[in-house]
Amino acid sequence: MLTLKKKQPLRIGIISDTHIWTHYAVKRTVVHNGANINVRLLDLLNILTTFVNYVIDNDIKYVVHCGDVFESTDPNEEVRKYFNEYFLMPLIKAKVEVFIVMGNHDQKTTANTNLANLAGIFDLLGNVHLIRSPETFDIMGYTLH
Numbered sequence: 001m002l003t004l005k006k007k008q009p010l011r012i013g014i015i016s017d018t019h020i021w022t023h024y025a026v027k028r029t030v031v032h033n034g035a036n037i038n039v040r041l042l043d044l045l046n047i048l049t050t051f052v053n054y055v056i057d058n059d060i061k062y063v064v065h066c067g068d069v070f071e072s073t074d075p076n077e078e079v080r081k082y083f084n085e086y087f088l089m090p091l092i093k094a095k096v097e098v099f100i101v102m103g104n105h106d107q108k109t110t111a112n113t114n115l116a117n118l119a120g121i122f123d124l125l126g127n128v129h130l131i132r133s134p135e136t137f138d139i140m141g142y143t144l145h
Contacts, residue, residue, distance in 0.1 A: 010142050013055040013063040013096075017103070018087075020044060020079050021071035041082070048086040056094045062139050063096055067103025092127060097139075101131045 024040040032042055055063055065087075070079060091098050129137070136145050 010140055011058070011060045011062075012139065013051065013060050014066060015051055015063065016066035017068045018044065018048065018065070019068055019071040020075065020083055022076065022078055045082060045086050052087060052090045055091065055096060061096055062099070063091055064099045064144075065101065067101045069100060069103070088128065095127065097127045097129070099129045099131060099137065 020041075022038065022041060024038050028039045029036040030039055030042060031037075032045075037045075054060075069083060072079070075083075088098065131137070134145075136143055138144070
């Protein structure tokens, strides 16, 4: 739900259900940056790059990832690396404020690598916000629920 508090344009990038993963059913690989990579993963990384470039090129200052960043509730180091390299770090460098809503694929109570346990790192970055449960937050005078 979006509630208008001020009259100013709101430009926000919204992405969802990226399900970053390395074990796809399609087993075909290609060489990318000197390493063999699954073609489905490469497709996803290209989509993330296109999204991030659009946000930066159009001076969009807010991004909301609506959940299911990862396919697994316990993403391995390689998967987390791709998330950082192709999504998070370019947005942080461009001073884009990022809101990540935790989806069901992003939650697990026993893993030390899931999104909830990365929240401390996000806090240090300053412009990355992890939304663990329904809450309200403001962006440019707009209230998002």
